[in-house]
Amino acid sequence: MIEPDLTQPIPEGIERVHMIGIGGSGMSGIAHMLLDEGVRVTGSDRSGSATVDALVAHGAVVAIGHAAEHLPADVDAVVVTSALWPTNPELVAAQERGIPVLHRSQALHLLARGKRLVAVAGAHGKTTSTGMVAWALHRLDAGAGYVNGGTIAGLGGSSAHGDGDLFVLEADESDGSFLLYDVAVALVTNVDTDHLDHYGTADAFDAAFATFADAASESVVISSDDEGARRVRALLRHEHVTTFGERADADVRVVDVVTGEGIRCVVEHDGARHEIAMEVVGRHNALNAAGAFAVLLRLGIPAADAARALSGFRGTGRRFESHGERRGVRVYDDYAHHPAEVEAALSGARTVLGQGRLIAVHQPHLYSRTRDMASEFAAAYERLADHTIVLDVYGAREDPIPGVTGALVSDAFDDAAHVDFLPDWQAAADRVGELAREGDLVMTLSCGDVYRIIPQVLASLEATDGEG
Secondary structure: OOOOOOOOOOOOOEEEEEEEEOOOOHHHHHHHHHHHHHOOOEEEEOOHHHHHHHHHHHHOOOEEEEOOOHHHOOEEEEEEEEOOOOOHHHHHHHHHHHEEEEEHHHHHHHHHHHEEEEEEEEOOHHHHHHHHHHHHHOOOOOOEEEEEEEEOOOEEEEEOOOEEEEEEEOOOOOOOOHHHHOOEEEEEEOOOOHHHHHHHHHHHHHHHHHHHHHHHOOOOEEEOOOHHHHHHHHHHOOOEEEEEOOOOOOOEEEEEEOOOEEEEEEEOOOEEEEEEOOOOOHHHHHHHHHHHHHHHHHHHOOOOHHHHHHHOOOOOOHHHHOEEEOOOEEEEEEOOHHHHHEEEEEOOOHHHOOOOEHHHHHEEEEEHHHHHHHHHHHHHHHHHOOOOEEEOOOOOOOOOOOOOHHHHHOOOOOOEEEHHEOOOOHHHHHHHHHHHOOOOEEEEOOOOHHHHHHHHHHHHHOOOOOOO
């Protein structure tokens, strides 16, 4: 993992950009926007994907694999993410040639410069909340630009340039880069301590969120329910803070939540009640909707219009995303990679499960998180899934830690009959095929590449009858 140098000056008049890891969820949205602005974009990614294909169709030149020769001779800047290894040959070549290396947040800062910026931060829910705000502003014809960490259903992508003065983005707290932006309205969905490899202590993590929120030029919207958010709220000096949640003292209060194939809820504000109905699952999405509603209020949108605009939201990519059905078994994928997110995702899945069983396929993300939270993951899966298959760790930006494998999670189950540790993906997919029967729901969970196992899972479901 590289530490972003957020002091690197952003060159004026950028016309040619090379993006390392261009197919990533955040990087691809930036690439599309740069292309829309007439910037010549080249890039590389470790493998091909539908996202890469879409970028090529839009005009980007993308190389598969990382090599120094993929870096063009005439680029004005190279854009990277923190997940990059310092030894990446294209990064090393850029440094040797003196080409400015910008973190993705600096590219976002460039794209949003001069706009009235809504920045969404939080340990969980920020992609969905960003999508909700962008969706509502689109329905209100506000001309807002946006860059999100996932494709927004109904909007056709994860980014848009926009022709108005509003801009919405998902702000990444993992490496401190969310402190770079000139924010008008800051939304904090929750503050569940994470990324201590960067921050060192939980207090430093909280302090960074407080700094992010206090820097907002107009207002702060923050959860009233989340314990971490309440800690941060106590640190704030901002004069204009709006809270949201189910607590009685919330400024925007969520009541009458009904879950099922979608969600319905009522948000109460200033003595009035407004119903919101969305095509997403899980009680947690009612809270996300309340946060988005509060942001719209702070932007000056009337409450009734805000509720109507949010209604009909259909979700974002890799958030309870359907991948089809085989012999009556539904298969979904979710980005959940923290115990709290796993709990929310599985709880949401149970609202649409019916009489079937929930089979989870868990890919641990990061060696440090697996080491520190294996028992919490096991508790969430054992309580909410009927059976769990654990893969090996997706290390992402981290080097392996001796003794840390997915077995740490499976070994933490109280009842070993409800879990399998199967690092071989074909064996894992075949086990799903053996277990699943008509009416069951299979769900892959991780922000790694676990979604790539889904074709194997679907094939195994077709090839077996299932033993239940």
